[in-house]
Amino acid sequence: MFPIFEPSDLFNPEYYTGVRQAPEHAVTLPGWCYTSPRFYERERERIFFRYWNCIGHQSRVPVAGSYFTQEFVGVPLIVVRGEDMKIRAFVNSCPHRGSEIIDGSGTCTRLVCPYHNWAFHLDGELYATPMWEEAEAQGFKKSAHGLQQVKLELWAGLMWINFNPDSPSLLDHLGDLPERTAPWQPESLVCVARTEYPMEANWKLYLENFSDGLHVPFVHKTTLNRKYVSRRDFHDPTVNIGNYLMHYTRFEGTRGVSDGQKGFPEIDMAPEHKTGSFLPNIHANASMGFNIDSVSATEIHPLGPGRSLLVTSFMVPKSAIAIPDFDEILATYLGNSKVVRDEDVRACERQQRGLSSPIHVPGCFHPKDRLVHDYKNWILDHVIGNEAD
Numbered sequence: 001m002f003p004i005f006e007p008s009d010l011f012n013p014e015y016y017t018g019v020r021q022a023p024e025h026a027v028t029l030p031g032w033c034y035t036s037p038r039f040y041e042r043e044r045e046r047i048f049f050r051y052w053n054c055i056g057h058q059s060r061v062p063v064a065g066s067y068f069t070q071e072f073v074g075v076p077l078i079v080v081r082g083e084d085m086k087i088r089a090f091v092n093s094c095p096h097r098g099s100e101i102i103d104g105s106g107t108c109t110r111l112v113c114p115y116h117n118w119a120f121h122l123d124g125e126l127y128a129t130p131m132w133e134e135a136e137a138q139g140f141k142k143s144a145h146g147l148q149q150v151k152l153e154l155w156a157g158l159m160w161i162n163f164n165p166d167s168p169s170l171l172d173h174l175g176d177l178p179e180r181t182a183p184w185q186p187e188s189l190v191c192v193a194r195t196e197y198p199m200e201a202n203w204k205l206y207l208e209n210f211s212d213g214l215h216v217p218f219v220h221k222t223t224l225n226r227k228y229v230s231r232r233d234f235h236d237p238t239v240n241i242g243n244y245l246m247h248y249t250r251f252e253g254t255r256g257v258s259d260g261q262k263g264f265p266e267i268d269m270a271p272e273h274k275t276g277s278f279l280p281n282i283h284a285n286a287s288m289g290f291n292i293d294s295v296s297a298t299e300i301h302p303l304g305p306g307r308s309l310l311v312t313s314f315m316v317p318k319s320a321i322a323i324p325d326f327d328e329i330l331a332t333y334l335g336n337s338k339v340v341r342d343e344d345v346r347a348c349e350r351q352q353r354g355l356s357s358p359i360h361v362p363g364c365f366h367p368k369d370r371l372v373h374d375y376k377n378w379i380l381d382h383v384i385g386n387e388a389d
Ligand code: FES
Pocket: 094, 095, 096, 097, 098, 099, 113, 114, 115, 116, 117, 118
């Protein structure tokens, strides 16, 4: 009999053998994978602390000296654009005795810790330590006490961080995704909105839902479902190499606006890229939509086993901003996407409440749920039985 309540040997691979079967015979993850603090801690350590994570569009730091602070999976961060225009991320914890250095966002010329006034250049170098002459006389070297840097690289105009100093580069991580999405020229797009959506559900539920086509006629019956979908193409991981899963939903036109509403002009691309949306789910925390008229990137910020924050950047070509009724059309896109996002978030929250049953019995997969099955197995590849406990 399947264990009732979260077992003490939670990471024993035997509890997960059913998920490892072919989709038509497999079962879904046990409910505790979505509610257990211990399971969540393993995900933080083995997924979010090792993979690349998106933290938004580079326009969040538009000029030299622009900075913002934010926490990601419990790590307080400073992201700042230096005098050399390079964007860097640092842990927001002073190398002296650990104080948070700055908060909020804005522009600055240096970073000064308010506790004992150590001052750092925007590249993280420590340059002033008031009243430390005595220590300096005894061999204290400022050069050994710069800010702790976190890897930050750019792709598609988006900032991606990695806490693992030994990780592959972002481009190696993405594999062939940049090449597949090159027709959209995503690095040339302008980010025109950044929208936050809190969600009372485990982070995985949003990403599983993103890869699940079966819910569309029911959860989105008056929104997305109005657009006839002719076909869904799934990612073949033996052909397409990279740390992502994707599907291509084929339909005519754009889902950004309804029939009769005015949309943005189409991006100049070959016809094969203009039948629907290309939808990669990029490990660890991002899902993107490459549409005929825009690109969106949603960051998932896990806040604990049962809470998450979704943040979406919406990007369009520069030429779209120049059209006379740009503000009005943008408001239509954002209004429509809010309705759809609310539908998805409510669905994930209902699922979270159901999975919180301590006597939850794992479910099953429809043959078309292949990506959801792949995704659950990707989680197990990282969290269960792959390292000494
Ligand atoms: S903790 Fe920052 S200067 Fe002392």
